[in-house]
Amino acid sequence: MKIGILGAGNLGTALGRRLAGAGHDIVVAFARTEDKVARAARTMGGGARPGSPEQAARHGDVVLLSTPWPVTLGLVDQVADSLTGRVVWDTTNPFAPDMSELVLGTTTSAGEEVARHAPDAAVVKAIPPFAELLSSDSAEVGGHRPGLFVCGDDAGARATVVGLAAQIGCDPVDTGPLKLARFTEPQGMLLTNLAYVQGMGPRITSILVQD
């Protein structure tokens, strides 16, 4: 599959490495320097290459959004035309710049805001496990694949992200409508606080179990 990645940082690079390893064709974009984007592509391997945000958006059947929240909607506005008809996999946490709190939630979500700014894309919200976990040899925690809640209004787009999530070693759960991102995004805040404020570290995850 052709995949564009917007965000050449920790998460975009870790996801790209796993997706490239699964055989996907990747164009990555978006950092303050071209050198950083080129380094991210090299780290991903598998023929991943750097591009502009518009090139990455146009390239992808699926376009991952892995950017800090304060710059996310501006970037989505910039590439909105190129996202027409794409599945946009939004991985962002709507954190304040100091990561101490969510800047929106419960009455809307980052996923829904991204969808408002990219009205011709099928936006799917699914916050992956920590980049450190994805970058390690095994993403499993305590013998479990990391859980990944997948919210979106387009069932086909959700199925696409569910498939990719399974390929990168996660245990995806199709949670239905994008509106439920209002309740999955706070979990990202909780896990980040547990990992980096309360000292549990990034080898933690949450899973859904069912009889």
Ligand SMILES: NC(=O)c1ccc[n+]([C@@H]2O[C@H](COP(=O)([O-])OP(=O)(O)OC[C@H]3O[C@@H](n4cnc5c(N)ncnc54)[C@H](OP(=O)(O)O)[C@@H]3O)[C@@H](O)[C@H]2O)c1
């Ligand atoms: N890291 C994780 O484990 C993880 C897990 C789940 C969800 N998330 C979410 O995923 C998103 C990305 O996280 P991350 O840890 O990958 O962040 P990151 O390492 O800081 O990467 C962000 C990327 O965006 C670029 N960027 C930021 N501001 C920019 C600007 N003004 N102009 C151009 N490029 C800019 C950065 O480039 P520069 O480095 O050049 O600034 C970098 O390539 C966030 O919303 C985060 O909450 C992260």
